[in-house]
Amino acid sequence: MTLTRTEPVAAPSDGPRGERPKRRRSRMTRNQALWCYLFIAPALLGLLLFSLGPMVASFLLSFTSYDLLSAPQWVGLQNYVGLAEDTLFRKSLSITLIYGVVSVPATLLIGLLVAILLNGKIPAMAFFRSAYYLPSVISGVAVAMLWKWLYNGQYGLINTVLGALGIPGPAWLTDEHWALRALIFMSLWGFGGTMLIYLAGLQGVPKELYEAAQVDGASRFRQHLHITVPMLSSVTLFNLIMGIINSLQVFAEPFVLTPNGGPNQSTLLLSVYLYQNAFQYLKMGYASAIAWVSFAIIVVFTLLVFRSTPMWVHNETSEER
């Protein structure tokens, strides 16, 4: 939580408390403050123009009916009432939740396992690291196009492999029972980012801990369970929250892989539903309401995660210092 203590550049002049140095110092401080504001001005402007401003506007818009053509009309809570009664929205909500609840923890788990395997001295380390990260670099439409071909019911690689094993593969993208699973499975391919952050985190775990555990006769598995996992809990927290936010913003993949919400709207993630409302039906107010409901969900999830942190996030600083 603590931000950095920023000492003034003129720290050495702290000594004599005479009148003149003090005044000189305050002028310097004021000068520095001006420079500081100048330096952070772009971020401040960006914050107001592209984050806070639109945020307020979108909140207000969610109480209006607006189609871009005529002026927005205040409709009070009508959009939110509409959402509560909208079965498609409820469906979309549950699809998004399933997607997030399965995809995020699975990605974290795979990322952690691979990071543990990659940590330490092994041959061809750099190659493995790059290879596992590669899919995350491609991402987006290219990945969706590629997987559309992999999932092809007749000629796709996945069903070919399944067929060779004697399992008849489903029509992944056109069967409403399989489309969402296909989407989730595909999302696991991009575990590289999570893995990389875990790998960075692993550099900070003191080796002595493992050595001590080894002396005590703990198995590899137990070492990781009782040292690695707790030591990386703050990294997990970061990855978890980012994963939750990202899963509400997934768009290119469902949009390309299963257009128009997929078979029987079975892959209608919130982002896709929002896109449809805003840019196909031009219901800007309704779309804003969807955005705010999904934002509220993120906030609730994040708060829940933070609330639960004392139970599982190991705070290194409090113990060592």
Add this chain to the structure above:
Amino acid sequence: MSTVERPAADRTGDSSPTVGPVPAPPAGAARAGRPQDRPRRRRHRRGRVAAWVRVIILSVGCFTVLMPVVWMVLTSLKTADQVLVMPPVWFFTPQWHNYVDVLTLVPFQRYILNTATIVGLVVLGTLLSCSFCAYGFARLRAPGKKVIFAVLMGTLMLPSTVTLVPTYIVFNNLGWLNTFKPLILPAFFGSAFFIFLFRQFFLGIPRELEEAARIDGASYFRIWWSLFLPLSWPVIATVTVFTFVGAYNDFFGPVIYLSDESKYTIAVALSYFSGSPRIGPQMHLTMAATTIAALPSVIVFLLAQRYFIRGIAVSGINK
């Protein structure tokens, strides 16, 4: 955010004498003095076996992860008939002209140019604005700075969907639809995560360097431009890769802001590929296009990866 605490590196004053892209060591690196010298032959042997088991597991995983990419490239080199042969053929004469066909069947050069314009300016804008702001946040003092920084970091949790509609309406009213401006302009106003990365790195740069420059009469602007930026290669590489990949793969933005086919980026063009009359359901051509589309970000990543990995380690995200 629990992520703003910094690594121990600068408290110890980063004693490394070399000037150059020396990243602050990740916390804990200094603590690890490994007692490797003790003779422990049996454990050593067991360790080596374990290492090889790991390599085997990793190789199998690697094969699985890379298989889709291999399949993509293989498909892109087949003939239209070979694509539909079951079981799939693995050895055949590669049809390199598929790539030429794709590049000529659709105005791909146009898409490449559009994408290069957008991505180039976005990367430039992000690097300049984020490092500039980060210098202020890392080194200068002013009332309210901490609050602004905290709010800025808070926006990391703001999903882009919340700001989407009003931003679109404003750009629409400005008459900027179907131009690149809505996609490029925001990059010049900083971005929370990259400001954070730069700031973390700047905090690890020893103060003495800067004080010497101050005494020589260098302005803060000069210090940022000619002292901090040249030292920041690992972060610059990291931010470049992230921004490049992000802007290059961005789909939502171009889809809502660009409507003319002549304005399409590669990502958007690719998404309309399989449905387009010129390509149709020809999988070998679609995969050739997908391979071309995937190539730039892969190349950028491979070029920058050495710095990139270090840059992430430096960020001290784990703290």
